[in-house]
Amino acid sequence: MHLTVSEENYIKAIFHLQEADGTVSTNQLAANIHTKPASVTDMLKKLTSKRLLLYKPYQGVRLSSEGRKLALEIVRKHRLWESFLVDKLQFGWDEVHEVAEELEHISSKKLVDKLDQFLGNPRFDPHGDPIPDSNGVMVSLRQVNLLDLKPLTRAEVCSVGSQSPELLELLKHKQILIGTRLEVQCKFEFDHSLEIQLEARGNITISQQLAQALFVKTI
Amino acid sequence: MHLTVSEENYIKAIFHLQEADGTVSTNQLAANIHTKPASVTDMLKKLTSKRLLLYKPYQGVRLSSEGRKLALEIVRKHRLWESFLVDKLQFGWDEVHEVAEELEHISSKKLVDKLDQFLGNPRFDPHGDPIPDSNGVMVSLRQVNLLDLKPLTRAEVCSVGSQSPELLELLKHKQILIGTRLEVQCKFEFDHSLEIQLEARGNITISQQLAQALFVKTI
DNA sequence: AAAAATATTTAGATTTGTCTAAAAATATTT
DNA sequence: AAATATTTTTAGACAAATCTAAATATTTTT
Ligand SMILES: [Mn+2]
Ligand SMILES: [Mn+2]
Ligand SMILES: [Mn+2]
Ligand SMILES: [Mn+2]
16 A cells, blocks of 8 residues: 555544544644645545545544554654664754654665664654554553652643543643643642643642643653 | 755756766656656756756756756765665665665755764765765766776776666676676677686676676776 | 658646635534 | 534645647658
């Protein structure tokens, strides 16, 4: 199954977006891929006809198992190339994404596996993300409760434990959303509260109840 | 100046074809790039409007100095990636061309220069072809065709005239590589075949076609 | 120098991936 | 439950890169 660069970029974007929600909307995808919703709809129809997506018009989309398999191959290549750039070519970890965005589309399977071997079969890329193996198996950084993080761990919020308006009001007030990055500073035994650092917004205190309602992945 | 993969492939093909003739015909280019002459004409018009070619309808085409500069960047990338594949990833020299055909279009200048450094600034690729430096300067090998050597001349193989798998298969079988030393024993008028002596492997016969595909320097 | 053969360009169509504007479906607010 | 707002799809257009078939230019042969 040969895919164009554009098709591969859509497959990969859907893979990442559906991690969070399970299903992905047209607008989400358009924003992510920097195109217009109309273009997304066209591509969804094409990839659906290739049996890579499960798509119900107006109801969002997710990857078929075939689509997921392809997505994992692309993610594998992306993360292996990032590892190569940092470990072998001395790129900074913040300079590699753009280049890997191109390299991930090189098609040779043999190249990928030789590269993997050359790098010593790394399990994680320079950003700490897991690298799928040559069978497409990727360890899941299963998300963990914020309460369980040890001090000085960096993490990214990826879901909330309830939809209650009260919780959402508090999160809004504290400017915490899905995707917000933080570092646990310290934990207090007395009330199980945490002090966390929000990127560029300084330290704030989180109650036990609030921490319990937040799920994060470490980064 | 951003070029598409297709445009880059045309620029590189013209570069290689004009080595021989000075100017390149539409049909030559169509055969080389596996397209139809009509498609070539369209592309020639486009690249001419970008000032990369000197093109007179019906009279053939050659690269402008700007076009030549771009061609050398692509050739540099192609040959550096081939070197990487052979020296670092243990590819056979007959397996790298196709993959390099894709890798040569990765655009990051920084990547190319870091790769060059990582490989120890190699001067020649695995097929013995010279690698342009980061300023686009490429040494021209004054090398001679094996067919033109007189009997009892000693020489060293330094490049091959084509990358075809058929040629590379034959060379592998006869155990002839870049760097192999030989002495021409005698030449036969009937079929233009040569008998050559390979160091430590005795005399073998080389067909006219094979001799024509081998370039050597005398030693 | 004509005629024939070959090479090249033009005309018009097709596929891919994108866009804008308008229509239709869904979600939210009153 | 209507009205309003938002999201998504459809319709129609466009640029890039290719193709086939036809027209034109050049080269070779007679
Ligand atoms: Mn990409
Ligand atoms: Mn990464
Ligand atoms: Mn290429
Ligand atoms: Mn080469």
